[in-house]
Amino acid sequence: MGEEEKVLKDPVHGYIYIHDSLFWELINTPEMQRLRRVRQLGTAYLTYPGGEHSRFSHALGAYEVVRRILQAFDRNGYSVDPDWGRLVMAAALVHDIGHGPFSHALEPFWGQTHEDWGEAILLDPSTAVHQVLAAVDPGFPGEVAAVIQKRHPNRLAVSMVSSQLDADRLDYLMRDSLFTGVDYGKFDLERILRIILPHGDRLVVKRSGLHTIEAYLLARYFMYWQVYFHPVCRSAEVVLKKTIERALVLCREGVPVGAGDPVLEGWLGGEPLDVDRYLALDDHTIMTALAHFARSDDAILRDLARRYRDRRLFRYVSFPAQKSPRIYAEIERRVRQAGYDPAYYLDVDETSEVYYDYYVGDEGGAGQREQALYLWDGEELIEMSRLSRPLSGIAREPQAERRLYFPEAVEHVVKERVSRR
Amino acid sequence: MGEEEKVLKDPVHGYIYIHDSLFWELINTPEMQRLRRVRQLGTAYLTYPGGEHSRFSHALGAYEVVRRILQAFDRNGYSVDPDWGRLVMAAALVHDIGHGPFSHALEPFWGQTHEDWGEAILLDPSTAVHQVLAAVDPGFPGEVAAVIQKRHPNRLAVSMVSSQLDADRLDYLMRDSLFTGVDYGKFDLERILRIILPHGDRLVVKRSGLHTIEAYLLARYFMYWQVYFHPVCRSAEVVLKKTIERALVLCREGVPVGAGDPVLEGWLGGEPLDVDRYLALDDHTIMTALAHFARSDDAILRDLARRYRDRRLFRYVSFPAQKSPRIYAEIERRVRQAGYDPAYYLDVDETSEVYYDYYVGDEGGAGQREQALYLWDGEELIEMSRLSRPLSGIAREPQAERRLYFPEAVEHVVKERVSRR
Amino acid sequence: MGEEEKVLKDPVHGYIYIHDSLFWELINTPEMQRLRRVRQLGTAYLTYPGGEHSRFSHALGAYEVVRRILQAFDRNGYSVDPDWGRLVMAAALVHDIGHGPFSHALEPFWGQTHEDWGEAILLDPSTAVHQVLAAVDPGFPGEVAAVIQKRHPNRLAVSMVSSQLDADRLDYLMRDSLFTGVDYGKFDLERILRIILPHGDRLVVKRSGLHTIEAYLLARYFMYWQVYFHPVCRSAEVVLKKTIERALVLCREGVPVGAGDPVLEGWLGGEPLDVDRYLALDDHTIMTALAHFARSDDAILRDLARRYRDRRLFRYVSFPAQKSPRIYAEIERRVRQAGYDPAYYLDVDETSEVYYDYYVGDEGGAGQREQALYLWDGEELIEMSRLSRPLSGIAREPQAERRLYFPEAVEHVVKERVSRR
């Protein structure tokens, strides 16, 4: 590093500042560089052409947000223990190291959550990221993993990296907004840095910062509905998942499918993943597999892979839960009549299944109370939705959206059936 | 399309507006969708983490810029023939359809320029893009190709798509600036739309627009030096090219290398590309090949591929042409002594070899005169650098930069030798 | 004008486009130019130093928003009658022509609302703005006035200029946000243009535009609380109003006060205003009067004027209505004991007294139903807060804020008394 600060240019934060060679070494590990090969928003680039950014730039951004929070603490007289600061910054930098190809979109296929893979990678002595962390202290990789897994006893460290108001969300909301171009729902990061403060083992917000936090939580609300739950984004996910499912079925039925990569081919054939093999997978592996599948002899696999590559996605219709199974069965039958196997060409997608939390108040159980955000007026803590009208509107039971996906060729029959009483 | 306009969200232009189903159909061809799999800036994302955007969004942007220019012509009383307008918009939309993996970075490997590949794709009756264009008129694919190849007799159409002040550059400068975060050197696109006008067979600029065009040309100057010629961006290119070169040598020496893709493997083995096979290649093909190469038995191929994947790029030193071949030979010898094959671990890169034109005036030969930009004051045309001081500064002979690239292990010996008189 | 479009540079909209000489002539009337001498945000620049912009730039912006809405109607197949379009654009351009010094802050002093003054100015044959409008048609000034006064039978024209989602608000929210720097709470004007449509005699919103309108209404919510209701902004208003009140009292008691301007001095002395005299008043008149007052022999007038000029504003404390009159009387007594006349040094300010409507739903009476916003899903109209959770939170009874203002010298005694039970 030398004595000068190191910087990286970033369209969201202007610059990422690195003063401690630990972070520079972490950034340069193959495991961190691999995140350049995993798109932040999975399949959303098929809906928002600009949304092609990777987990790597988000990881840098999350680190930078923590760095600035710590700087603000320091400036405002909350002394920060340097070792604690290093722990939090390191955790923010590597918090997504366990993400696999297409981030959340394909996560269910890999056997465990990305947080679990992240822990496995950090604890595996053969990884460079483990070695860099262990050089600080043999227990340091475990500390970092415990923060990411939210089980570290220092709850404040956990809060900074993973909570309702953490460096992860603060970065990804701004980043996804910039790259997709969905730019309403901005918030004022610089002011957020000044109004959050450590209070015991959690981050709380100064009373005067209520509207700033409202704007942040509403930005989250907008991004969920405009991007993360966008029906076309989810259509691309459905097509991609069905493609992988078809390849798995074929392999398990003994029909080998070429995928262009030995690790992926092994996994399709039933070989379990380990850290080393998991790290070999990235978006490129899947995209190359789709190129192979698009030339497959199997008509379903070939069609699905081409649909994804050429962006001929599934159509959809709103399909509330109260629609009876009888209607679903009838649609299934008609889809089959039209020559489509419903196992691959019909899917119900519920947004409430995905990570859903643009804001929850504290009315629910203990878990929600831990998640809720509190204002500090110098005397007491007040849960935010008690003082905020817009938040009182959104801080209620999840607002589920359930949709039925199918090919364009059956659009007419499906829609006709769904809209009928 | 129906009667409503179709829009796509775009972080650069806000929205891309599509009123004519021709363009919607073109966008949805597999050949256009493939551009989602080719990064706009090749390897620059390794220097600017945000620069991960694809040719696809640029293609949409170039189309949108033409659409807005035509709208401005119309508003200002220059009547636009609808067929001519369609030709220019279509050409802008597909102008980059012939780009291969990593855009310019690997272009020399594919046997002909991306413009030639583009023409071949547009004229090949088996491509969807050909079919959509031919549905307008059997001669239309050829017309569009002629515009892209700059040989169409309608010079104004050529100017709109490919000149010193064309939709291509107007889009990519703004786009690359936004995504990399290198945001000085902005210009005022909205005003540019109002000050350019057709004058005979070329685009000229109203006299009152001088400073606006200066700002645009200087933006180009800044982007060249900050991004396109950035020494680290070019280091990544050198490493990538050397990797491919090594794989080619091995294959041609009869040592087969797995690459994960039959087309790429065929090409490495000497099979020529045709349109169909060329279209099968994209960034993912190369990235998957690098994953294979990183497990190769060949030490050089394995090391180079890992260097690219893990971003351990070459170091560099300025190496002006007047440095004698004797110095180069001596450095070559020392690099070999250090255990590196100079064929793969030493490279001279000259920016004047790349497309170089942030602005040229009209002082050179006929070619330069065709390229120069003219102001129209209502009476006569005046070449721009005659009235502009900043442009008179940059509109001279190319400003070459020549650099020597090598691995970090020999940095000391190389730098010591180069700096010695 | 000639045949080329005329443009004005604007930091909010980029450019204001003028294609019809009527608007250029309107802009150049002395009555419109006078709006350059009236600040848009009254006293808010004392809290937000950047908020120094005038009504003039807002008037241009409101015109531009209407122009773009009409353009979008046209592009989307809603034919716009050119005469109707002219009426709406003219009404938007002159809608604030009746604002007096410091806009809303001093409005109660001038005898009638700014809309009434606006009508009087438009109908007065001696004004240039009347003459320019009357040249279109003798009845045109009355038509424009009727739109501004919301009594024109064409309800759609009224909606465009004055409703929950009108050109006035669309411009001022963006403008006030940019100039003050309070930049969260952005919305996507370009998309709003595409999702609003005429439906009978009102503007409605396409169903797909729900989130866009939510963002706009929340921007309004944020601007009200961060700027328009900001306690320090309102403190400056209180000080300014008390200054004028003191001058009036002195004049009416027969103690003449110099004010530097014969019209203002006449008015202070009891002469009623007419159109000609009202138009002679602007921010500069008041500011020069304050300079005179700051040199007055009357200690109260001198002190208040200096407080405003030197920005030594009143302090404040929240003072809910349930606090009994007894407490107020006790505070009044203590303020008097401290040597301050409570008539000038104590004031209760209620935000619910000011124009309050960041959003109302349709649950109230007929007036609210006329104000509510409706979504159009192709079949029926749905009031917006029925589908929107954040809006359901804010679309309820007014959220009043009541504050007590007083000089810093009595801060301790007042706060002590208010906080006591």
Added chain:
Amino acid sequence: MGEEEKVLKDPVHGYIYIHDSLFWELINTPEMQRLRRVRQLGTAYLTYPGGEHSRFSHALGAYEVVRRILQAFDRNGYSVDPDWGRLVMAAALVHDIGHGPFSHALEPFWGQTHEDWGEAILLDPSTAVHQVLAAVDPGFPGEVAAVIQKRHPNRLAVSMVSSQLDADRLDYLMRDSLFTGVDYGKFDLERILRIILPHGDRLVVKRSGLHTIEAYLLARYFMYWQVYFHPVCRSAEVVLKKTIERALVLCREGVPVGAGDPVLEGWLGGEPLDVDRYLALDDHTIMTALAHFARSDDAILRDLARRYRDRRLFRYVSFPAQKSPRIYAEIERRVRQAGYDPAYYLDVDETSEVYYDYYVGDEGGAGQREQALYLWDGEELIEMSRLSRPLSGIAREPQAERRLYFPEAVEHVVKERVSRR
């Protein structure tokens, strides 16, 4: 202040941070608050409607830029003496305290430069700003004044506040660009903070920062030609100056003119200004005087004042110096024939008369060398235009522009005469 930092919202820098109560006290002096009553860009708001911001916000911005430069020095290991830092920040904050009504536009009328007035204000024991500074140390007001007057022996302090690359310019370029909306010619302030460094008694720029500084200097070039030298901005200045000149002539001829303010009336009548009286003048004083003049019995004074208020400015034509005095005399004669007194209705304006320096290299004499900017490559200082092609273009002799201004009624005859050979 208490222990928490104080912030002000600012549309240019986001926030202005104040950690030291000295600066808060300075901001709250009447002399600093008076800068709210002086527009930064004089008459430019008549051309760029958004350019209505005051010197006050610029003063805060210049302070903030110095604060950030000092922070960057500190972060990069250049230790900053706290007393020196205070001196430089204080000087930046008050550097424009001597500006009078309409800033540069009317400066020649007030007997001495705004810097001299600034020094007089700082040294006058009766001003609050003097008292606040003197509370630090009795010699402190003199120190601050010496920095502003560029005669302080600490040349580095002078450089920070007033040089080719100082806090003053860094702020006003960004600020004027934002408010006018003339937004090409941006530069990267955050990077500038990292590449400037103290080198002996001057600020120099790291070699790697060349392009960043080019962008800054070109931003200055663009702002000069688009705003500061804009022919319509200067037309408004001409009309305003001629109005004041006419009022002076009338007063000195014994024809009293009412101006609404005793200080201004005294000055018009020949009374010299002193600090106290000078501080009583601001934009409002002049604007109220124009309202009086617009009702004058003198036809010339009345006409000129109305022209300014109603924005009926003079027309202009380029009038190079080589045009002979004979042509001027002939035009003068024709203007008089048309019924206009050429002393008030004809004016030659030369931009080279105004402060002109978007960049000068070091080729001139000693003065220019002191002004030139140098790059530091770790070994030697290199004057910037030697390495920069765009700067070599602009760093030459001043590019003068000479224009003739006159009323629209004589436009035809003047233009006809000027264009004739």
